[in-house]
Amino acid sequence: ELAKLLGVPDVLVFPSVTLLQMGVLPLLTGNNGVIFGDIAAHRCIYEACCLAQHKGAQFIQYRHSDLNDLAEKLVKYPLEQVKIIVIDGVYSMSADFPDLPAYVRLAKEYNALIYMDDAHGFGILGENPSSDMPYGYKGNGMVNYFDLRFAEDNIIYVAGLSKAYSSYAAFLTCGDRQIQTNFRD
Numbered sequence: 001e002l003a004k005l006l007g008v009p010d011v012l013v014f015p016s017v018t019l020l021q022m023g024v025l026p027l028l029t030g031n032n033g034v035i036f037g038d039i040a041a042h043r044c045i046y047e048a049c050c051l052a053q054h055k056g057a058q059f060i061q062y063r064h065s066d067l068n069d070l071a072e073k074l075v076k077y078p079l080e081q082v083k084i085i086v087i088d089g090v091y092s093m094s095a096d097f098p099d100l101p102a103y104v105r106l107a108k109e110y111n112a113l114i115y116m117d118d119a120h121g122f123g124i125l126g127e128n129p130s131s132d133m134p135y136g137y138k139g140n141g142m143v144n145y146f147d148l149r150f151a152e153d154n155i156i157y158v159a160g161l162s163k164a165y166s167s168y169a170a171f172l173t174c175g176d177r178q179i180q181t182n183f184r185d
Contacts, residue, residue, distance in 0.1 A: 002171055005140050006157070008150050010174040017119050017160040017170040021048035024172060025084070028115065028156070031056030033082030036073055036112070038098075040064040041088050045117055049086065065098055067106055074110040083110060089118025089142035089159070090125070097121065100146045104153045114155045118142045123164020139164060 002011045014020040025048040029035055035049050039061045053059040063069040070085065077083055085107055090097045100116075107114050118125075118141050126136035127144040136145050143150055143157055150157055150173045160170035 003173075005138065006150070006173060007140070007144065008157075008173045011171040012174060014170045014172075015168065016162070017117065017158060018044040018047075020158060020160075020170045020172060021045055021117070022051055024156075024158070025049060025086075025115065026052040026055050026057070028052075028084055028113070029055075029057035029082055033084060034058040034060065034077055035084045035086055036070055037061050037086040038064055038088065040091055040093070041086055042092060042117055042119070045086055045088070065096070067099075067102055071106060071110075074106070074112060077110075079111040083112035084115050085112050086115045087117075088120070089116050090121035092120050095120075097125075097142060100142060100148060104148060104155070107154055112154070114153070116142065116155060116157050118157060118159045119163055119170075121145075122159035123161075 003009065021044050029052045035052055035057055037049050037059060049059045060073050062073055085103060087098050087103065103114055122141045123139040124135055125142055125145040126138040126140045129136040129145060141157065141159060143155055157173040161167040
């Protein structure tokens with residue numbers, strides 16, 4: 001049902017967003033990848049990035065929502081190296097959210113993956129925002145709010161049910177079967 005709501009082939013479900021972050025980010029980066037983290041990203045993302053760093057990845061922070069600062073850091077790494085841009089969907093302390101289409105353009109330019117934690121946006125923001133419904137419909141998250149595509153736009157979307165649904169579970173999107181296989185192995 002979550003996959004259908006989001007419009008993806010499948011999702012992997014975990015007990016919590018924190019446990020998901022700790023398990024997934026180190027796997028995505030391997031021991032030679034680079035994580036570029038927004039300085040204002042949620043603490044559980046920071047901890048997962050530190051764990052990935054401990055396992056051999058590089059962890060570089062950039063100024064909050066500063067695409068120029070991020071680009072200056074991305075340009076220093078080869079296109080073929082694993083690069084992950086870590087952002088929140090809705091930042092918990094400010095309720096601000098990133099210009100996701102601009103992040104997608106930047107990620108494509110530097111062959112990077114976007115890893116978005118939308119724990120505070122899922123269930124609230126959704127598709128087809130309008131003047132009557134500025135937060136959109138269905139609560140199916142930030143990617144749908146901006147009418148982007150998970151696989152085509154290289155977005156791994158992470159969210160949980162604890163905020164809007166008051167339930168204990170978290171998930172990440174599997175834009176294709178290979179991603180799902182990689183995480184399950």
